[in-house]
Amino acid sequence: MADRQDGSLLVQLAQWGSAMGLEEAMQAVWADDFDPETASAQDLLVSRVLNWGETIGTLTKNGLIDTDLVLDWWWVAGVWARVGPAARALRDKQGVPELYENFEALAAKQSS
Template identity: 80%
Template sequence: MADREDAALLVQLAQWGSTMGLEEAQQAVWAEDFDPRTASVEDILVSRILNWGETIATLTKNGLLDADLVLDWLWVSGLWSRVGPAAVKLREKHGVPELYENFEALANKQV
């Protein structure tokens, strides 16, 4: 069950996202001309969302942030659908299946 500490952390994560330019990144990945199939982590905006999402997902996985609160706040599965293909390509390139695995797992909880 979410508490005030979860709420405070959520607000801090929202502030961090704003500071890092998350709005710009989200606008880019939701644009009509964005193609998730050709997305790459070389695109700083895609990378921004992946890193932010992985951080949030890691906190929830480890019980430091309430997952239900996060899933009520963010459309995690929607974000993953746009940037996840870039993460999968990076995993395959480097042979590291753990890359962004927490983000993907949290997204799968929302589906």
């Protein structure tokens, strides 16, 4: 169950997202001409979304913020659907299956 500390951390995450230019990155990811299948994790805006999502996934995985609160606040599964192909391509290229695994796992919780 979420508490005030979770709420405070959620606001801090929103502030960090704003400071890092997440709004611009999300606009790019949701643009009509964005193609999830050809997107690259090397793209700065895609990378920004992936890193932010992985951070939130790591916090929820380790119980540092309430998962249900995060899933109520952010459409993780929808965002992962847009940037996940780029993450998987980078995993394959680097041979590191753990890349962005916490973001993906959090998205799977929302879509199930």
